Amino acid sequence: MRHFDSPDTFPGQPCKDRDELTAKDILRFVRSSWRLCLLWMVVSLGVGGAYAVLSPRYYSAYATILLSSPPASQPGEAEADERVYVESQIQVIQSDEVIGRVVDDTGLAEDEEFVMDDSLRTRISSYVRGQLASLFGTKLPTAEPNIRHEAMVLVRRASSVHQLGSSSAVEIGVTSSDPLFSAMLANAIAGGYIGNQRERRQEARAEETSDLHKRLAELREKAFVTESLTEVPSDPESAERVRVLIREQQSAAEVYRSLYNALLQRAHSDFGASLIPSARVITAAEPPRRRSWPPTVLTVALSVMAGGVAGVGHALIKQAMNHRLIRVEDVRRSTGLDRIVGIPRIPRRRWNVVGPCEQSLQPVYSKDAPELHSSLSKIAARMRGVQGRQGGFVIGVASPLGKSGSSTVAVHLARIIAATGQKTLLVDANWQKPSMDQPMLNAEPGRKLARAFATIPADQERLEVLVLRPTGSIPDLNASLSISAALQHLQQEYSCIVVDFHSTDRTADLEVAMGVISEVLLVLKARRTFADHLEGILRIIPAEKLAAVILTRINRAGSSS
Numbered sequence: 001m002r003h004f005d006s007p008d009t010f011p012g013q014p015c016k017d018r019d020e021l022t023a024k025d026i027l028r029f030v031r032s033s034w035r036l037c038l039l040w041m042v043v044s045l046g047v048g049g050a051y052a053v054l055s056p057r058y059y060s061a062y063a064t065i066l067l068s069s070p071p072a073s074q075p076g077e078a079e080a081d082e083r084v085y086v087e088s089q090i091q092v093i094q095s096d097e098v099i100g101r102v103v104d105d106t107g108l109a110e111d112e113e114f115v116m117d118d119s120l121r122t123r124i125s126s127y128v129r130g131q132l133a134s135l136f137g138t139k140l141p142t143a144e145p146n147i148r149h150e151a152m153v154l155v156r157r158a159s160s161v162h163q164l165g166s167s168s169a170v171e172i173g174v175t176s177s178d179p180l181f182s183a184m185l186a187n188a189i190a191g192g193y194i195g196n197q198r199e200r201r202q203e204a205r206a207e208e209t210s211d212l213h214k215r216l217a218e219l220r221e222k223a224f225v226t227e228s229l230t231e232v233p234s235d236p237e238s239a240e241r242v243r244v245l246i247r248e249q250q251s252a253a254e255v256y257r258s259l260y261n262a263l264l265q266r267a268h269s270d271f272g273a274s275l276i277p278s279a280r281v282i283t284a285a286e287p288p289r290r291r292s293w294p295p296t297v298l299t300v301a302l303s304v305m306a307g308g309v310a311g312v313g314h315a316l317i318k319q320a321m322n323h324r325l326i327r328v329e330d331v332r333r334s335t336g337l338d339r340i341v342g343i344p345r346i347p348r349r350r351w352n353v354v355g356p357c358e359q360s361l362q363p364v365y366s367k368d369a370p371e372l373h374s375s376l377s378k379i380a381a382r383m384r385g386v387q388g389r390q391g392g393f394v395i396g397v398a399s400p401l402g403k404s405g406s407s408t409v410a411v412h413l414a415r416i417i418a419a420t421g422q423k424t425l426l427v428d429a430n431w432q433k434p435s436m437d438q439p440m441l442n443a444e445p446g447r448k449l450a451r452a453f454a455t456i457p458a459d460q461e462r463l464e465v466l467v468l469r470p471t472g473s474i475p476d477l478n479a480s481l482s483i484s485a486a487l488q489h490l491q492q493e494y495s496c497i498v499v500d501f502h503s504t505d506r507t508a509d510l511e512v513a514m515g516v517i518s519e520v521l522l523v524l525k526a527r528r529t530f531a532d533h534l535e536g537i538l539r540i541i542p543a544e545k546l547a548a549v550i551l552t553r554i555n556r557a558g559s560s561s
Contacts (some may be wrong), residue, residue, distance in 0.1 A: 009429050012033070013193075013496055027119070028510070029315070029319070032315075033311070033312070033315035033319075035134060036311050036314055036315050036318075037307070037308055037311030037312060037315065038311070038313065038345040039311065040274060040307040040308070040310045040311035041303075041307030041311060042307070043302055043307065043310055044303045044304065044306045044307030044310065044314045045300070045303045045304065045307065047303065048299045048302065048303030049299075049303075051294065051299065052294050052296060052299045053224050054173075055294055056177055056301075057291045057293070057294075058175050058176065058177055058291060058292055058293040059175070059177070059178070059179040059182050059287075059288045059290075060173050060174065060175045060182060060288060060292035060293075060377060061173070061174055061179065061182040061183035061185075061186045061285040061286065061287065061288055062171050062173045062174075062186060062283075062285055062344045062500070063171070063172045063186040063187050063189070063190040063281060063283060063285035063472045064164070064169055064170070064171050064172070064173065064281070064282050064283035065169070065170055065172065065190050065193065065194065065279050065280065065281050065282065066169050066170075066279060066280055066281075066282045067085075067086060067089050067168045067169075067170060067278075067279050068168075068197075068278040068279055069082075069084035069168070070082055073386065082168065086163050086168060086170065087163070089170065089279075090161045090162070090163065090170060092196075093161050093172065093189065093193045094156060094159070095172070095481040096152060097196060098189065098192050098193050098196050099152045099156055099189070099192075100148070100152055101157050101192040101195065101196055102155060102188045102189050102192040103148060103152055103212060104148075105188060105192065106184070106185070106447055108151045108154075108155065108187050109147050109148045109151045110147075112152065114154065116161055119343055130193045131512070140179075140270050140399035144554075152477050154462045155185065157191075158173065158175055158176055158182075158185070159173065159174045159175075159185070159186075159189060160172075160173045160174075160175075162175075162286035167193050169282065172186050172189050172285075173186065173188055174186040174189070174212070174285070175183045175292060179287040179288050179289070180287050181289070182285070182287070183285040183286055183287045183288070184285075186283055187281075187283035187285050190281050190285075190526075191240075191281070194278070194280065194281070197278040197279055198278065201278055201353070203322065210255050212263065213295060215263060216260060216263060218265065219256050219259055219263065220260060220261040222252070222253070222256040222329050236445070236496050241261060248327050252509065259291045259470030269335070271315050284503070287322075287378070292518065296448065299510060302328040310340070323529075323531035323532065324527055324528075324529075324530055325524055325526060325529045325530065325531060325534065325550075325551065325555070326527050326555075327342070327526070327554060328342040329556075330340075330531075330553055330555070331524065331534065331549055331551055334531040334534060334535070335538065335549070337546075338449075339546065339547070339548045339549060340548070340549045340550075340551065341375050341379065341549070341550045341551070342370075342376075342549055342550075342551050343372065343405075343550060343551065343552045343553070343554065344371075344553070344554055344555065344556045345553045345554070345555070345556070346371055346372075350370075350371065351367050351369050352367065352368045352369070352370075353366055353367060353368075354366055354367070354368045354456065355456070355457035359486065360452050360454050360467055361428070361429065361454050361456060361465060361467065361487060362407055362430070362433070363457050364407050364408055364411065365407070365411045365428075365465065366428075366456060368415070369408075369412070372408070372409070372412045373412065373416060375550075376409065376412050376416055377416050379413070379521065379547060379548050379550075380413060380416050380417055380420075380426060381546055382424070382547075383519055384519075385496065385518050385519065386417055386420070386422070391424045391494075391495050392492065392495070392497075393495065393496045393497070393517045393519075394487055394491065394496075394516055394517045394519075394523070395413065395496065395497065395498045395499065395511065395517070395518065395519055395521060395522045395547070396497060396499045396501055396510055396517040396521075397409055397410040397413065397499065397500055397501065397520075397521045397523060398502075398503070398504060398510045398520060398522060398523070398535065398537070398557065399504070399522065399523040399524065399525070399529075399537075400503060400504050400505060400524070400529060400536060400537040401503050401504070401505055401528060401529055401533060402430050402502075402503040402506065403524055403525070404503065404523050404525040404528070404529065404552065405550075405552040405553070406499075406500060406501070406503070406523040407428075407430070407500050409521065409550060409552075410426060410498050410499070410521075411426060411456070411463075411500070413498055413521065414426040414498040415463055415497050416464055417498065418463050422446060422495040422496050423493075423495045423496070424463065424464070424494065424495065424496045424497070424498065425464050425465075425466055425490060425493075425496075425497045425498070426456075426463060426464070426498050426500065427465075427466045427468065427483075427486070427487070427490070427498070427499045427500065428465060428466065428467045428468065428500050428503050429468050429483050429499050429500055429502065429509060430501075430502050431449055431468050431469055431470055431474075431479050431498060431502070432502060432506060432507065433469070448470070448474055448478045448480060448481070448482035449468045449469065449474070449483065449486070450468070450469055450470065450515055451466060451467070451468060451472055451486070452467040452469065453465070453466055453467075454467060465492060466486075466490070468482070468483060468486065474505055476508065477512075478499075479507070480508055480511075480512035480513070481509065481512060483499075483509050483512070483513055484512050484513040484516055487499065487513060487516045487517075488516055490535070491516070493543055499517070502511075504536070504537050504540070505533075507520060510540065510541075511539075511540040514540065514541070514542070516544070517545065517547070518545070519545050519547040520541050520546055520547060521548055521550065522538075522541070522546065522548070522549045522550065523550045523552060524550065524551050524552065525551075525552050525553055526551055526552065526553050526554040526555075527553075534549075
């Protein structure tokens with residue numbers, strides 16, 4: 001239990017480290033918020049499970065093709081980069097040329113179920129555009145849809161192509177709600193790319209062959225032109241010139257024959273190389289058995305993370321907005337005061353009935369808890385009026401909210417002071433409580449509140465109690481003024497007066513009587529009082545009149561500092 005250890009710690013001093021975050025604060029936050037975080041995790045797991053069950057299932061099939069080596073660089077050109085070549089082939093696979101070939105070969109353009117886009121976004125967009133058109137009196141433009149282009153867009157969205165590591169292998173993936181369709185489309189894209197590459201290579205080979213035949217024909221004519229110069233003239237000089245010309249023609253023919261043979265051999269070798277395909281499928285796509293989306297492990301992990309983040313965020317917002325006063329440290333951190341006493345929750349079996357209570361008194365006045373005496377005795381010993389035994393000392397006991405235990409504290413404090421031998425009076429100023437029987441009230445002319453005196457048993461002598469109750473309807477201000485006037489009159493008769501006030505959220509009695517009150521004892525109820533309530537009541541209590549702040553019904557684990 002929190003007590004005042006010495007007179008030096010009794011005056012309130014603002015705590016210098018009130019905003020410092022310690023490991024103890026973090027541990028306390030975890031202990032108080034783990035249930036909320038667990039609840040959010042369970043809710044998030046439920047939402048994630050519902051999403052995994054109700055959301056459409058998608059399956060991904062993959063086909064792998066091995067690209068051919070990049071073309072050899074020509075003399076004077078830079079060597080081709082294999083990585084750049086693979087990236088360029090990936091763009092070719094995703095191009096309209098290959099995707100269009102796949103759409104045409106598979107007949108997807110004629111499949112209405114595949115081409116028709118009935119997603120929620122499309123339907124909402126069509127509805128909004130229709131409503132806007134009808135609002136402005138216009139008609140939506142009607143255009144003939146390009147079914148083939150829409151099919152190509154859908155295929156491109158459903159497919160993905162990426163390189164496997166740093167190799168020349170490329171993986172083609174297709175995601176669809178039908179596993180058979182995804183495998184068929186992945187193989188179709190791979191086959192479409194290989195077929196497109198083969199056609200382009202055949203076209204290039206046909207052009208090269210045509211050019212080669214032309215060159216062979218030209219070389220053939222030049223290689224056999226010497227056959228027309230076989231006759232030698234009889235004239236020696238002419239014969240010699242003819243022989244020189246024949247030798248030159250034969251030499252040129254030999255050169256053209258070697259060129260012809262080399263070109264013919266090259267044509268045969270290139271024809272054999274053209275039979276090798278440019279790329280080939282090394283792994284064909286198979287219909288997948290397990291869905292690829294939504295992934296179960298990822299859904300569970302994201303659900304747990306989202307629930308944890310939401311739970312921590314909720315706990316932080318709740319703590320930042322609520323500012324519940326649960327422990328003595330919460331009150332000290334909120335006010336900066338050190339005049340704080342924590343009273344733990346007292347079980348019912350520890351309450352004693354001191355004696356028969358008159359019908360006009362509150363039932364709580366007849367009960368006694370020895371555990372309260374030690375804390376309240378130290379508070380009473382440090383009050384200047386009780387210690388100095390000065391006459392007419394008025395102690396106000398109030399709380400910002402009802403049912404905080406202020407009446408219990410007031411009657412116990414009055415018993416403790418009465419036990420010191422001082423003439424003590426307990427004033428029950430809860431005038432809004434139900435009125436007692438009319439004959440018991442002493443309603444003198446000019447008084448707004450009627451009075452009734454009663455007694456309750458105490459340790460040494462009976463404690464006098466003054467009950468103030470209205471005899472009829474009365475304005476709040478008149479009742480507050482009547483209480484203040486009664487206290488001024490009673491100061492002449494009693495050494496110490498303990499006033500049990502209404503909570504400040506219901507009346508302004510405490511504020512009106514502040515000129516008569518010597519000191520105030522403020523009572524708060526743990527987990528029910530907020531920092532805003534405490535700040536509001538502290539505005540009407542001068543700092544020099546605040547005797548102490550009592551926090552009731554705290555946990556016993558947090559009752560000691």
